[in-house]
Amino acid sequence: MGEAPKQLSQQLERIFDRHYELIYRTAYSVTGSAADAEDIVQTIFVRLLNRELPPDLDTTPERYLYRAAFNLSLNTIRDKKREVLTDDMQVFDTIYDTGDASAEDLALDQTLREAIAMLNPAAAQVVILRYVHDYSLADIARMLGTTRSTVAVSLYRSRSRLRKYLSGTRKGGNRGV
Numbered sequence: 001m002g003e004a005p006k007q008l009s010q011q012l013e014r015i016f017d018r019h020y021e022l023i024y025r026t027a028y029s030v031t032g033s034a035a036d037a038e039d040i041v042q043t044i045f046v047r048l049l050n051r052e053l054p055p056d057l058d059t060t061p062e063r064y065l066y067r068a069a070f071n072l073s074l075n076t077i078r079d080k081k082r083e084v085l086t087d088d089m090q091v092f093d094t095i096y097d098t099g100d101a102s103a104e105d106l107a108l109d110q111t112l113r114e115a116i117a118m119l120n121p122a123a124a125q126v127v128i129l130r131y132v133h134d135y136s137l138a139d140i141a142r143m144l145g146t147t148r149s150t151v152a153v154s155l156y157r158s159r160s161r162l163r164k165y166l167s168g169t170r171k172g173g174n175r176g177v
Contacts, residue, residue, distance in 0.1 A: 012048055015061055022062060023069040029132040030073035032113050040072045063143045070125055077117065115165040123158045126151055
């Protein structure tokens with residue numbers, strides 16, 4: 001291995017160590033699957049290893065990696081919706097292996113994921129950054145390259161849409177967000 005590929009590998013290893021949790025939590029919060037989240041982390045770093053590092057990765061790695069994880073997670077969800085699975089054992093695993101979570105908690109978690117997935121991608125990012133990663137409005141604005149007030153308005157509207165959707169599903173309806 002030459003010096004340049006070795007330096008790239010070491011640089012990516014440092015980035016991986018610092019930002020693994022952010023990427024994994026983002027992917028898991030969007031997909032709801034630990035296996036998909038791990039695949040997404042791996043895919044991001046394999047892609048980075050196979051090409052020249054983008055300038056954004058050097059200047060704002062958190063922003064770049066978050067967006068990569070979010071976008072790849074959305075692609076994963078879209079791809080899975082297109083697949084027709086005939087013998088998916090994971091369905092049976094989740095029915096019988098609920099661990100510490102009750103069936104009601106799992107159902108609420110799934111309903112919330114579906115509601116967030118119905119938001120537009122920009123709004124979903126704000127919700128995930130605020131409530132999954134616990135970022136402040138100022139931090140979210142910095143990460144997304146927008147203003148704090150834009151983030152606050154987006155979060156307010158998203159919470160309203162989520163409340164409306166969740167109250168509709170509890171009443172037996174299925175209103176869109």
